[in-house]
Amino acid sequence: MKGSENKALNYQGYSLKDSQLFIEKIPAAEIARKAGTPVYVYSENQLLKNMEEFTSNFKDSTGGLSTRVLYASKAFNTIAMLELVRQAGLGLDVVSAGELYTAIQADFPMDKVVFHGNAKSTSELVMALENHVGTIVLDNLHEARKLKRLTETMLEEGSLDKDLSISVLLRVNPGVEAHTHAYIVTAHVDSKFGVLCSDLDTILQISELFNQDDFPVHFDGFHAHIGSQIFDPEAFKAEIDVMCKFIVEFKKCSSMKVRTLDLGGGFAAWYTPDDQPIPIDLVCNTILESIHQAQKENSLHLKNLWIEPGRSITANAACTLYRVESVKHTPNKTYVFVDGGMNDNIRPALYDADYNCDLAQRMDEEKSEKVTVAGKCCESGDILVKEDYLPAAMPDDLLAIYTTGAYGYSMASHYNKLGVPPVVFVKDDQARIVVRRESLEDLIKNEVDERLI
Known part of the structure; x- marks a missing residue:
């Protein structure tokens, strides 16, 4: 300039x-x-404004979907920031014991916390269970089996309330690639994250581990994420289309209900004049219109739809x-x-x-x-x-x-x-x-x- x-x-x-x-x-x-x-x-006012834009625009006017904005705290995680997130009424995405501990210190409501990660340790899973986080996102079969064993052990020891209710989402890889820097694309077929949608046998094994009515951890749906700094709303439409068709295939093989779909993040921020982020109201409306159309075409009845903005809340603030x-x-x-x-x-x-x-x-x-x-x-x-x-x-x-x-x-x-x-x-x-x-x-x-x- x-x-x-x-x-x-x-x-x-x-x-x-x-x-x-x-x-x-x-x-x-x-x-x-x-x-x-x-x-x-x-700028504290800018942080609050960015969060309010998401919460006010990501609402289903038909009343058919319960929507939730989860702040992806990896972007910027401090007690002061999480206090603002709590004040703004957002949920919270954490990926480590440290991020969860910060949330606890910020007095963040645990039922609004979603614990992510592709290599959660035993101690991190125990910490999530002990603190009654609302949702754990599983990445793979090994991790799912580990969570099942830990939950059973803690129930036997009496350190976990059997009436507790924690949801499990499975991260799947839809194979949709957003056009971003190669290091931050996360949805290609060889990504370290998630189970490929085509690997239906593994997905069924994982979901069936948490298909007991009297078990405190229960399967609730799927999570996907297609990259970062996404400038094209068509990327989110493609993600929704693929995920809804995948859920149809899953339901053909399973009697389990899919209540929740978490579409992840990737909402872009403005760094230089070459960047053209999608306005928050436009991207939220695109997602909501697309999910309604996809549900109608696929005869689905999801209850909860989540997104996880992080960078787009904090970067320009x-x-x-x-x-x-x-x-x-x-x-x-x-x-x-x-x-x-x-x-x-x-x-x-x-x-x-x-x-x-x-x-x-x-x-x-x-x-x-x-x-x-x-x-x-x-x-x-x-x-x-x-x-x-x-x-x-x-x-x-x-x-x-x-x-x-x-x-x-x-x-x-x-x-x-x-x-x-x-x-x-x-x-x-x-x-x-x-x-x-x-x-x-x-x-x-x-x-x-x-x-x-």
Whole structure:
């Protein structure tokens, strides 16, 4: 975006005044001064708005389907975030003991929790049972048998109430590929996730394990997921068509009821002008219209329809603020070096992800210099922004990289012994730290010399 166009105005939650970037009603520079850099900064109002858009639009006006929006917490999982999710009335998708523990600490209602994952440990399944999560999504036959054995053992020991009711969904692979980066497509036939729809014998074995009226864990339906950053609503229509036809084939071979269909996530976010996410109201309406049509064509009567947005709720609600340390000119590039890097945002290195950026205190200046923003990690691939236009940057400038609210904090590492940045929530003219910056002492607090054997 060479010129004077302000990229920040493509995002809600940001405004400009006297060449300064404001996050809600607070100057970004003031947040950086108080919290230090790097720092993840979230607009609380934007988070709530994004969630409200999903909950208000994903409702079946006919009353035939009970709909549920589950927040995919892998995108950004902290106590403060899950408290907002609870406040907004969403359900919750977790994939580990750590994510479940955070939900417990956030006092999240366990009946609205869905436990995902393709390699759940015994301790994680026990934790899910002990805390009475509402739904467990099984990935394969081995895991299903393990859950059955654990449930039977806990019933015999008296550590599990026989009147408890936990639903089981089976993740199936519909073979529908969304056109996204190869590393984040999850529905191809060799995916590590789920059982192929064509493997009906295995699917029947799994479902029959939980077909006892007096057993606290019972089969309730299917889950599918076709990828991430999906820009074409036809992908969801294809998923629904395949899944409904699959359910018809399943019902021909089984007397079990299929009450619930979870369509997964994949709802896209806006990172650069090349991205054209499907508006939330349009994608929700497309899904609801498609499921009604597919049910009618296939004579199905599903009771519950779920979706799992994550990135599309959190990504555009946050930016990361960095301090420019130095600028270097090579024959073909101008590098702007900042005080963070791939340790706080691995996505460019991992997925070749694109981002936009600005100098947060020089917003009205002409953006005449093409730059590459690089981090301080000892890797050539430590690039945060491959290419963007800025005013001629100088040391100590404040740089904002947009749309970092999903998978920045969640995927942060200690590479090069760098601490994870703090997380700040901003609402109107108030800002609060919800995750503190890791100190040098934090980095070695678990390093011990304890005899094991």
